[in-house]
Amino acid sequence: MAVKIRIIVLSAIVITILALVFRTCSSPPHQGEKLYSELCANCHMESGKGLGKAIPPLANSDYLVQNRDAFACMLRTGLHDTIKVNGVSYDTPMEGNPTLTEVQIVNIANYVYQSWGNQAEEFTLGEVQKQLENCE
Numbered sequence: 255m256a257v258k259i260r261i262i263v264l265s266a267i268v269i270t271i272l273a274l275v276f277r278t279c280s281s282p283p284h285q286g287e288k289l290y291s292e293l294c295a296n297c298h299m300e301s302g303k304g305l306g307k308a309i310p311p312l313a314n315s316d317y318l319v320q321n322r323d324a325f326a327c328m329l330r331t332g333l334h335d336t337i338k339v340n341g342v343s344y345d346t347p348m349e350g351n352p353t354l355t356e357v358q359i360v361n362i363a364n365y366v367y368q369s370w371g372n373q374a375e376e377f378t379l380g381e382v383q384k385q386l387e388n389c390e
């Protein structure tokens with residue numbers, strides 16, 4: 255009887271340890287990806303391809319690459335311009351999201367700039383903070 259209980263207790267300990275190890279090893283979903291799904295994908299699509307002539311693409315967007323310096327402000331205060339993305343004009347305004355924190359913007363930036371074939375250098379917190387100082 256005592257042996258049986260000991261085996262049960264030991265198994266419980268082993269299972270708990272395994273569960274803890276598994277939890278720390280499997281990384282949590284990237285915050286940028288999650289925020290993108292929640293805040294951007296309904297317009298720009300999960301694929302980053304946008305929606306016809308209404309919503310510009312983020313995947314392989316020349317505008318995205320050329321306007322890296324303005325990215326943080328685009329998210330904070332929006333974009334209300336006529337812009338050209340890969341040769342196509344867009345003029346539907348995009349609303350800003352003033353409640354996004356600096357860290358959330360960094361994570362969204364890194365997701366957008368490094369997904370769907372996009373390849374850009376990692377954004378740092380310092381870079382985003384600097385951009386936000388100059389928002390209009």
Ligand code: HEC
Pocket residue numbers: 290293294295296297298308309310311312315317318328329333334335336337339344345346347348349351362366
């Ligand atoms: C309600 C729809 C909508 C949502 C939600 C939205 N956008 Fe946009 N986005 C647009 C439109 C429309 C434009 C074009 C704005 C213009 O012409 O001034 C745009 C333009 C852009 C651009 C510049 C053009 C390009 O394609 O490179 C970027 C970058 C961008 N959005 C990123 C994002 C990110 C990141 C999010 C989520 C935090 C987001 N947008 C959420 C509609 C949206």
